Structure formats: C-alpha cells, structure tokens
Amino acid sequence: MTSSATPSSLIEFRDVHKAFGAKRILQGLTMEVGRQEVFFIIGTSGVGKSVTIKHLIGLLRVDQGEIHFDGERIDNLSEKHFYPVRKRIGMVFQHATLFDSMSLRENVALPLRKHQGLGTKEALAKSDELLERVHMGNFAHSSPATLSDGMKKRAAIARTLAMEPQVVLFDEPTTGLDPVNARRIDRLIRELSDDLGVTSIVVSHDLPSIFGIADRITFIYQGKAYKSGTRQDFEQSGDPIVRQFISGNSHGPMETPGF
Amino acid sequence: MSVHTRIEGLGARAIAASHAGARLFVIGAKSLRGVFDRDYPKGEVARQMYVVGNKSLLFIAITMGFLGMVMVIQSGHQLNRVTGDLSQLGPQFLKLFIQEFAPTITALMLSTRVGAGIAAEVGSMKVTEQIDALRLSGITPTSYLIAPRLLACLSMGSILTVIAIVIAFTAGGISAWSVFGLNPTAFFDSSMVRTYDIVIGSVKALSYSLAIPIISGFCGLEARGGSEGVGTATTSAVIGSSFAVLLLDFMISGIGLMVFGGGV
Ligand SMILES: Nc1ncnc2c1ncn2[C@@H]1O[C@H](COP(=O)(O)OP(=O)(O)OP(=O)(O)O)[C@@H](O)[C@H]1O
Ligand SMILES: [Mg+2]
Numbered sequence: 465m466t467s468s469a470t471p472s473s474l475i476e477f478r479d480v481h482k483a484f485g486a487k488r489i490l491q492g493l494t495m496e497v498g499r500q501e502v503f504f505i506i507g508t509s510g511v512g513k514s515v516t517i518k519h520l521i522g523l524l525r526v527d528q529g530e531i532h533f534d535g536e537r538i539d540n541l542s543e544k545h546f547y548p549v550r551k552r553i554g555m556v557f558q559h560a561t562l563f564d565s566m567s568l569r570e571n572v573a574l575p576l577r578k579h580q581g582l583g584t585k586e587a588l589a590k591s592d593e594l595l596e597r598v599h600m601g602n603f604a605h606s607s608p609a610t611l612s613d614g615m616k617k618r619a620a621i622a623r624t625l626a627m628e629p630q631v632v633l634f635d636e637p638t639t640g641l642d643p644v645n646a647r648r649i650d651r652l653i654r655e656l657s658d659d660l661g662v663t664s665i666v667v668s669h670d671l672p673s674i675f676g677i678a679d680r681i682t683f684i685y686q687g688k689a690y691k692s693g694t695r696q697d698f699e700q701s702g703d704p705i706v707r708q709f710i711s712g713n714s715h716g717p718m719e720t721p722g723f
Numbered sequence: 724m725s726v727h728t729r730i731e732g733l734g735a736r737a738i739a740a741s742h743a744g745a746r747l748f749v750i751g752a753k754s755l756r757g758v759f760d761r762d763y764p765k766g767e768v769a770r771q772m773y774v775v776g777n778k779s780l781l782f783i784a785i786t787m788g789f790l791g792m793v794m795v796i797q798s799g800h801q802l803n804r805v806t807g808d809l810s811q812l813g814p815q816f817l818k819l820f821i822q823e824f825a826p827t828i829t830a831l832m833l834s835t836r837v838g839a840g841i842a843a844e845v846g847s848m849k850v851t852e853q854i855d856a857l858r859l860s861g862i863t864p865t866s867y868l869i870a871p872r873l874l875a876c877l878s879m880g881s882i883l884t885v886i887a888i889v890i891a892f893t894a895g896g897i898s899a900w901s902v903f904g905l906n907p908t909a910f911f912d913s914s915m916v917r918t919y920d921i922v923i924g925s926v927k928a929l930s931y932s933l934a935i936p937i938i939s940g941f942c943g944l945e946a947r948g949g950s951e952g953v954g955t956a957t958t959s960a961v962i963g964s965s966f967a968v969l970l971l972d973f974m975i976s977g978i979g980l981m982v983f984g985g986g987v
Binding site for chain 1: 739764851852853855856858859860861862
C-alpha cells in the first residue's frame with residue numbers, strides 16, 4: 465500500500481483503538497479511503513464494522529489513534545465542531561431509520577429544515593425531487609410503516625442525500641433485501657460515485673455487492689485491517705482466512721468467538 | 724475467584740456505576756434545558772399528556788379508591804377499639820394523603836406505566852439507530868424526546884395527584900359513613916390541612932414527575948443490542964424510577980421534618 469501522504473486519500477484511520485468496557489473491538493485499525501471511491505468494509509458479524517464507520521460522524525469516539533478527513537484531523541473535535549463534518553458525511557443506517565410518525569417526504573425534509581435552514585415548502589419540494597432520484601416519487605406521501613424494506617432503504621438514502629454529502633456511509637444497505645432490490649441499491653451507490661462524485665463507504669457481507677461494485681475493499685479481522693485491496697486482489701487472494709470469508713465456509717482458520 | 728480479583732471486580736463496578744450516574748446527571752440537565760429550547764414537534768406535549776393520562780387514570784382511580792376505603796375501615800376499627808372517637812378520622816386522613824400517600828403512590832404507578840412506556844419507546848429508537856439518525860439530522864435527542872415527556876409528566880403528575888386525593892378522600896368518606904355511620908360533614912373536614920402539608924405534597928409530586936421521565940429516558944438511551952436490550956431498559960426504568968420515588972420521599976419528608984419541624 466502507498467504512503468499515508470497520498471493526496472488522493474480522503475479519509476484515513478491511523479492505528480484506531482476502541483473498546484467498550486473490557487470488550488476490545490478495534491485494536492489498531494489503519495485504512496485509507498480515496499476520493500470518489502466505492503469502498504467496502506467487510507468482516508464477520510460483531511467484528512466492529514458499524515463501530516468503525518460511526519467514528520467518522522462522531523457517534524463514537526476513538527480511545528486511541530487518529531482519524532483524518534480531507535486533510536483535517538477529526539477524531540478529537542468537540543461535539544459542536546463535529547457539526548460541519550456531519551454535513552459533509554451522511555450515513556444510511558443498518559436498520560431503516562425513518563420516523564414512522566412522518567410521511568416519506570417529511571422524513572427527507574427534516575434534515576433540510578434542520579441543517580440547511582430551508583422553509584417547510586422549499587424543503588418539501590426538494591424532498592420530492594430526491595425521492596424521484598431514488599425512484600420513490602410515487603410514495604412521497606406514504607408512511608414508512610406501510611413500505612417494504614427495500615423501499616424504506618431507498619427513502620433513507622434520499623434523506624441522506626438531502627444534505628448533499630461528500631461522503632455517504634452505508635451500513636449493510638442490501639442485507640435483508642431480495643436480490644433484485646439489492647442490485648438496485650448497488651446501482652444507486654455506483655451512480656452516486658460515478659455521476660455525483662460521492663465517496664461511498666459500504667459495510668457489507670453481501671458477496672454479489674462486494675464483487676459487483678467495490679473499487680477497493682478492507683477486510684477487518686481481530687480489530688485490524690487484515691487485508692486491503694481491489695476486487696481482483698481479493699478474488700485472487702490465497703490467504704486462507706480471506707478465502708474462508710469469501711467462500712463462506714464454516715470450517716477454516718478463522719477464529720470466531722463462541723465457536 | 725481470589726479476594727484480589729473480587730475486590731477488583733467491585734472496584735470496576737463502582738467505577739461503572741459512578742460513570743452511569745454522571746451520564747444520568749448530564750441527560751437530566753440536557754432534558755431540562757430542552758424544555759426551554761422547545762425543539763420538539765408541535766403538539767407533542769399535549770400528545771404525551773394524553774398518553775400519560777390515558778395509561779394511568781383508571782389504574783390510579785381504582786387503586787386510590789380501594790386504598791382510601793381500606794385505610795378508613797382499618798383505622799376506624801382501631802380508633803373504635805381505643806377511644807371510640809372518629810371525629811379526627813377524616814381530617815387526619817386528608818392530611819396524610821396530601822402529604823404522603825397521594826403523591827407517592829401516584830408516582831409509583833406512573834413509574835410502572837409511564838416509566839416503562841418511555842423506556843420502551845426511547846429504547847427501541849436507540850437499538851434501531853433512530854436516535855443516531857436524529858443526532859445526524861441536527862436534533863438533540865434529549866430536547867426532542869425527553870423534554871416533551873418531562874413536561875407531560877410534570878403537568879399530568881400534578882393533575883393525577885389531585886385526582887388521587889379527591890378519589891381516595893371520597894371513597895374514604897363513603898366507607899366511614901356506611902361502615903361506621905360517621906356523618907359526612909365530620910369526615911369531609913379540611914381544617915387540619917396546613918400550608919406545610921400542601922407544600923410538601925406538591926414538592927414531592929413535582930420531584931417525582933421530574934425523576935420518572937429522566938430516569939426512564941436515560942434507561943432508554945442506554946439500551947443496546949436489539950429487543951432484548953429494550954426489555955432490559957424497560958425493567959431498569961421501572962426499578963430505577965420506583966427506587967428514586969421512594970428515596971425522594973424519604974429525603975423530602977426528612978428535610979421537611981428537620982427544617983420545618985413537620986410544620987408544627
Ligand atoms: N455503544 C456500544 N456499547 C457497547 N458495546 C457496543 C456498542 N456498540 C457496539 N458494541 C459492540 O461492539 C461489537 C461490534 O459491533 P458492530 O455493531 O460494529 O458489529 P458489526 O461488525 O457491525 O456486526 P454486524 O454485521 O452484526 O452488524 C459488538 O460486540 C457490539 O455488541
Ligand atoms: Mg453492523
């Protein structure tokens with residue numbers, strides 16, 4: 465891997481450690497994400513993938529190590545100073561986190577009113593546009609409770625895009641979706657990067673997604689970036705642990721707590 | 724397990740408990756500030772007031788009605804055996820209910836009904852990452868979720884306490900009349916009630932109504948790990964708020980006695 469000074473890298477984790485009580489999750493994670501990349505973070509359940517990306521928006525704080533975003537150190541920012549970072553890095557959560565008490569367009573309009581100070585009318589108009597972009601225009605007035613998971617996911621993506629973020633974090637965007645809806649989400653992610661220049665960090669264990677749209681991949685194992693590289697690097701890797709993950713084999717050298 | 728590791732374990736637990744105490748304090752302070760920020764949806768306080776009232780009115784009415792009856796019949800029998808003078812039954816009963824029973828028992832019921840509800844609601848928002856999503860939308864969860872519930876509990880807590888007094892006193896008066904033939908004008912006599920009783924009762928009702936939503940909201944915000952985490956949060960909320968009510972009861976009564984000599 466190239467040195468950490470590469471001008472193309474937008475996000476850098478440097479030797480990040482994170483524990484919850486006695487549970488040590490990240491133990492020296494180092495990785496770099498380039499501009500406009502579709503960057504995948506893969507690994508087994510509970511390894512700390514969600515924990516990793518939550519550090520980028522200040523929902524969790526490092527115990528040790530540094531995180532840099534666009535040339536600026538962000539891990540030590542106060543809650544108040546994290547505010548501008550959160551305008552630039554959006555997140556689509558693992559569980560579709562729309563508010564059932566509001567319609568889809570109101571859900572999408574919420575950050576527009578809160579963060580960008582738009583009036584209700586303007587915000588709703590922009591919200592309709594965004595829902596159109598994720599092919600959910602027909603459902604603008606529906607309540608999230610009445611929609612399928614794939615639809616909710618797309619609406620949640622629209623809400624995140626409302627902020628016009630430079631980076632979007634996707635936490636398992638295709639988990640629980642049927643293959644058709646999953647590939648639609650994949651295409652959407654690819655389009656964001658190719659058409660709008662968005663950098664995407666995608667947490668996933670969906671192999672078709674990974675090998676379909678990833679520019680680069682980091683495999684987290686035992687709190688560290690065990691391997692980073694392109695799709696080809698992973699496909700051709702002879703490493704037994706990487707191979708075990710990719711082939712989904714329950715037998716192999718990988719140590720999973722509890723087994 | 725060696726003595727050494729046991730002591731270490733205790734130490735670690737004490738540290739964890741003090742950290743949790745600090746977080747509870749921060750959440751309490753932020754929720755109170757949220758009351759003034761008024762950064763919650765329109766009509767939310769009214770909606771929450773309805774939830775609190777709807778959940779507990781019948782429950783409180785029945786309990787307080789029975790409690791009023793039982794207490795009057797029990798103490799009436801005792802008095803009959805000792806002095807046979809029931810003239811003080813109503814006035815003393817009213818004093819005791821205003822100062823102690825109505826606010827405390829109402830609050831214990833709110834802890835089980837409303838506290839559990841708040842913890843379940845906030846907790847499930849926490850485990851489904853809706854709280855995180857709120858924060859990213861530029862919204863402070865304490866202002867948005869806990870502050871309106873706090874206001875609802877404060878107002879409904881007071882209203883329900885007054886209702887509790889009225890119901891218990893009425894049920895007590897009817898029992899005294901039907902069991903002992905006591906003249907209602909002798910029972911429904913508020914001459915023994917002093918300002919002190921009303922102040923203590925109000926301070927209790929207000930402190931309980933602050934403690935319950937803050938503790939329950941805190942338990943909800945600390946929830947993690949799916950529906951199991953929500954269950955744990957709900958249980959802790961009920962235990963935590965009930966315990967807080969009893970502790971506050973003890974403290975406020977104690978301070979009242981020490982500082983004002985019980986109002987005499
Ligand atoms: N706020 C928290 N407090 C305590 N423990 C936490 C917290 N957040 C996460 N954990 C723990 O950290 C570990 C890693 O969690 P994380 O959610 O990052 O896993 P993951 O890799 O995203 O797995 P999955 O694929 O199941 O989503 C888990 O054991 C989890 O219980
Ligand atoms: Mg996860």
